[in-house]
Amino acid sequence: MDKKFKLSISNIANDSDASAETNSLSAESTTENVQHKPRKKLGRRRDSEWEVVEGLKEGQRFEKRPEVYNGFLHKKRKWPLKGWHKRYFVLDKGILIYGKNQNEMNKGKVHGSVDVGLSVISSKLNGCRIDIDAEESIYHLKAKTEDSFTKWLRQLTDHRLYRQHALTYGSKMGLLYTAHGNDQPSEILLKGDGTDGLKGSKESHKLTTWLKNIKSPLEEVHQDINFTERNLRKLSHLLNQIDPKSGSPNSNNLEKISINSGYSNSLNADAGGNFLQPSDSTDNQVYEKFFVLAKEVFSTIKNVVSILTIEKDSLNDALNEEKQALGNYSINADIISGLKNSLKEALHQNTELRRRLKAIHDTSDSSNLSHLHPKGNSNSSLSCNSSCVSASEYFDAEDLPKDDQEKIEIPSGDFEVPLSTRGSDTSSEAGSFSSNDSMSSESETELEFSHSNSKLISEGGQGLTGRRTALPVARPITEGLSLWNILYKNIGKDLSQISMPVALNEPLNILQRLCEELEYSELLDKAAEVNDPYERMVYVAAFAVSAYASSYSRAGNKPFNPLLGETYECIREDKGFKFLSEQVSHHPPISACYAESRNFIFWQEARVKTKFWGKSMEFQPLGKVYLLFPNSGDTYSWNKVTTCVHNLFSGQRWVDQYGELHITNNHISCKLTFAKTNYWSSKRHEVVGIVYDENGKSVRNLFGKWSEALYCGVAPSARCIWRAGTLPPTHEQFYGFTRFAIELNELGPDSHLLPPTDTRFRPDQRALELGNLPKAEQLKLQLENAQRERRKQRVAKNLQYSPFWFCQNSSAEAGEEWQYNGKYWDVRKNCGFSEMQFEPLW
Numbered sequence: 001m002d003k004k005f006k007l008s009i010s011n012i013a014n015d016s017d018a019s020a021e022t023n024s025l026s027a028e029s030t031t032e033n034v035q036h037k038p039r040k041k042l043g044r045r046r047d048s049e050w051e052v053v054e055g056l057k058e059g060q061r062f063e064k065r066p067e068v069y070n071g072f073l074h075k076k077r078k079w080p081l082k083g084w085h086k087r088y089f090v091l092d093k094g095i096l097i098y099g100k101n102q103n104e105m106n107k108g109k110v111h112g113s114v115d116v117g118l119s120v121i122s123s124k125l126n127g128c129r130i131d132i133d134a135e136e137s138i139y140h141l142k143a144k145t146e147d148s149f150t151k152w153l154r155q156l157t158d159h160r161l162y163r164q165h166a167l168t169y170g171s172k173m174g175l176l177y178t179a180h181g182n183d184q185p186s187e188i189l190l191k192g193d194g195t196d197g198l199k200g201s202k203e204s205h206k207l208t209t210w211l212k213n214i215k216s217p218l219e220e221v222h223q224d225i226n227f228t229e230r231n232l233r234k235l236s237h238l239l240n241q242i243d244p245k246s247g248s249p250n251s252n253n254l255e256k257i258s259i260n261s262g263y264s265n266s267l268n269a270d271a272g273g274n275f276l277q278p279s280d281s282t283d284n285q286v287y288e289k290f291f292v293l294a295k296e297v298f299s300t301i302k303n304v305v306s307i308l309t310i311e312k313d314s315l316n317d318a319l320n321e322e323k324q325a326l327g328n329y330s331i332n333a334d335i336i337s338g339l340k341n342s343l344k345e346a347l348h349q350n351t352e353l354r355r356r357l358k359a360i361h362d363t364s365d366s367s368n369l370s371h372l373h374p375k376g377n378s379n380s381s382l383s384c385n386s387s388c389v390s391a392s393e394y395f396d397a398e399d400l401p402k403d404d405q406e407k408i409e410i411p412s413g414d415f416e417v418p419l420s421t422r423g424s425d426t427s428s429e430a431g432s433f434s435s436n437d438s439m440s441s442e443s444e445t446e447l448e449f450s451h452s453n454s455k456l457i458s459e460g461g462q463g464l465t466g467r468r469t470a471l472p473v474a475r476p477i478t479e480g481l482s483l484w485n486i487l488y489k490n491i492g493k494d495l496s497q498i499s500m501p502v503a504l505n506e507p508l509n510i511l512q513r514l515c516e517e518l519e520y521s522e523l524l525d526k527a528a529e530v531n532d533p534y535e536r537m538v539y540v541a542a543f544a545v546s547a548y549a550s551s552y553s554r555a556g557n558k559p560f561n562p563l564l565g566e567t568y569e570c571i572r573e574d575k576g577f578k579f580l581s582e583q584v585s586h587h588p589p590i591s592a593c594y595a596e597s598r599n600f601i602f603w604q605e606a607r608v609k610t611k612f613w614g615k616s617m618e619f620q621p622l623g624k625v626y627l628l629f630p631n632s633g634d635t636y637s638w639n640k641v642t643t644c645v646h647n648l649f650s651g652q653r654w655v656d657q658y659g660e661l662h663i664t665n666n667h668i669s670c671k672l673t674f675a676k677t678n679y680w681s682s683k684r685h686e687v688v689g690i691v692y693d694e695n696g697k698s699v700r701n702l703f704g705k706w707s708e709a710l711y712c713g714v715a716p717s718a719r720c721i722w723r724a725g726t727l728p729p730t731h732e733q734f735y736g737f738t739r740f741a742i743e744l745n746e747l748g749p750d751s752h753l754l755p756p757t758d759t760r761f762r763p764d765q766r767a768l769e770l771g772n773l774p775k776a777e778q779l780k781l782q783l784e785n786a787q788r789e790r791r792k793q794r795v796a797k798n799l800q801y802s803p804f805w806f807c808q809n810s811s812a813e814a815g816e817e818w819q820y821n822g823k824y825w826d827v828r829k830n831c832g833f834s835e836m837q838f839e840p841l842w
């Protein structure tokens with residue numbers, strides 16, 4: 001991680017006069033005691049460091065409503081656009097809205113709005129930067145001058161505290177918030193950026209503007225009504241005086257009076273407040289008063305009616321446009337048609353499953369199920385069209401009586417075997433069928449990778465691959481763990497350098513996470529098999545997208561950071577590959593990996609730049625992924641997109657992937673665009689792609705979702721190239737693991753062949769897997785200390801660490817990338833690791 005995102009918080013605990021800190025608020029109910037940090041303190045801040053604006057602390061109040069503040073700031077353009085543009089910002093009652101300029105905003109053209117109270121704000125004096133992390137979007141702003149920066153920061157701080165106060169204690173903030181019943185600003189009102197999605201649309205801002213502006217007309221109406229009420233009371237008294245019997249004034253009299261003048265503003269009343277009986281001379285005066293008052297009442301009511309009519313029209317207007325906007329963004333239509341399609345698909349799959357299940361049952365006394373999968377066309381497509389279900393979904397062993405399961409034997413090369421076995425009891429559930437390459441089975445050390453001769457015989461409660469189908473225990477409950485406290489104490493460090501409590505971990509590490517990217521390796525087998533270069537690219541693209549699928553359910557926990565020298569191997573006879581990874585560097589953390597099969601060679605190094613934005617954290621992978629098809633010599637390489645974890649501290653954490661992924665082959669290329677999630681848009685997890693031929697002409701169209709499926713062509717006739725397997729029903733209790741992930745940390749029967757550095761021997765990770773948190777925590781600290789100690793020793797002895805299985809290729813072409821040195825599998829096969837000297841890691 002070459003660049004660290006530095007943060008510092010203004011009142012760090014050891015600050016002696018914390019009471020004078022910025023935002024250090026008294027617990028009393030007045031705002032008088034709120035003091036801003038004196039400038040000299042600000043001066044102490046390191047200009048190049050990010051500071052987080054502190055929020056309202058428990059028991060603190062901030063009642064004094066800050067003045068509306070406005071002006072220009074520069075706003076970084078929304079991804080994928082680059083650069084900055086000048087925007088006009090208005091900060092009112094803790095809500096920041098912005099538009100092109102004041103004029104446009106007056107016309108209701110607001111581009112976006114942010115609830116400052118619900119956002120995390122960080123600032124950096126260098127560059128006059130202010131970043132606002134607002135749930136759905138991160139706003140990167142900068143002021144032109146230091147003076148404007150300081151003013152904005154102060155205003156944002158005050159408005160934020162005021163808004164937080166209002167959210168905590170309720171507010172008298174008027175209709176803008178109370179209209180929604182719970183003092184919570186409406187979604188439409190407060191979220192989003194006008195550059196995309198509904199919430200920021202100009203239509204919704206008409207509603208925003210209406211809601212913001214309705215306050216003063218309504219106040220006027222309210223006053224008018226009070227005034228009219230008073231006047232009506234007076235009128236009725238006058239009326240009694242004029243004609244106590246009828247109680248109604250004579251219109252002729254009134255007309256007469258209207259010509260006379262001499263109107264007195266006050267009625268004659270005695271000391272007890274009773275009106276005096278009018279004498280003849282006062283009669284006219286009374287009529288006159290009556291008339292004037294009545295006229296006043298009439299005009300006030302007219303005013304009220306016209307205000308309300310105007311407001312009704314503009315509300316209608318705003319609502320209509322809102323409706324239209326909903327239509328435009330076709331949220332409803334999209335959702336409904338999406339649901340319809342899924343339902344149709346599910347029904348179809350269901351029928352197909354029933355048919356298959358019946359066939360399995362019908363033949364359950366047969367030891368050979370080959371006829372269930374008659375030998376397919378060797379070009380059989382991975383596309384699944386109507387039956388985009390996993391091969392293993394057809395092949396659900398749990399639905400078979402145990403006896404029958406044990407009889408399943410699959411003769412090599414006879415038929416198309418479900419390559420991806422992510423069925424309900426096996427590793428993966430890719431919606432894809434393998435190529436039907438038949439390969440012969442070899443001994444354990446002399447691995448020849450075969451799909452069709454894989455050990456698919458079920459063992460006890462194990463899955464069809466012979467691997468475990470569940471973790472030993474569910475994830476321990478770790479409520480009350482404050483991530484903020486951890487990050488707060490580790491400001492300025494990058495994530496990989498922070499020792500986090502083990503309760504935040506999942507029982508896998510990054511080396512294993514890299515192996516997970518091969519869950520859908522059958523796409524590479526298929527790619528190797530097809531001759532058409534564009535088709536091949538389509539499968540490679542699907543494979544690149546499939547690597548992200550598992551991250552969908554994994555936002556809650558973080559993988560262990562491997563110790564320097566830690567390794568992980570994974571042999572998947574069923575999938576036909578063997579995988580190796582090693583932690584090759586500690587500072588910065590780099591994990592290198594390499595996988596090979598008969599059909600492909602795959603390698604990459606995982607090096608990630610982390611950026612902490614306050615509420616979310618971005619992981620930007622550096623380095624490339626490489627793929628080689630040895631049979632054709634065809635090579636591919638691509639970059640990885642940014643992963644972002646949202647809601648770090650509150651609510652449900654969720655993961656997003658965004659950016660462009662470019663795959664290049666010698667002559668052809670593919671561009672995949674991962675859309676940034678937007679709260680309102682239906683673009684959640686969306687990926688679109690184009691395959692370009694050697695002349696840059698688009699030859700294939702791809703679309704789908706990284707969490708679901710990728711299609712080629714144009715809907716509705718598009719082919720399904722890849723579909724993610726379903727998650728186990730209890731995945732939530734088990735770290736959101738896929739079936740493939742569940743299998744990764746299992747110590748299999750060949751554990752004696754593993755080097756001692758293999759992750760599966762790592763005791764803290766194992767303790768976590770077994771649900772023993774205190775032990776895991778203690779061991780983790782121990783291991784991390786020992787690692788620090790080893791590092792110190794190396795530094796003291798001036799020794800350079802060199803990894804066992806990877807070396808840095810310094811050829812100009814490859815840069816300084818880590819590549820497999822070819823030794824691991826040889827050593828494993830020949831003399832074994834017991835002959836080798838490893839520094840004990842645990």
Ligand SMILES: CC(C)CCC[C@@H](C)[C@H]1CC[C@H]2[C@@H]3CC=C4C[C@@H](O)CC[C@]4(C)[C@H]3CC[C@]12C
Pocket residue numbers: 483504510513554555556557558559605606607608619621640643645655
């Ligand atoms: C603070 C914690 C609880 C939030 C969870 C953070 C998770 C989502 C983070 C922590 C470490 C991250 C991983 C670090 C390294 C890599 C390798 C890279 O090639 C692809 C992204 C990937 C795989 C990251 C994905 C996101 C990740 C798993």
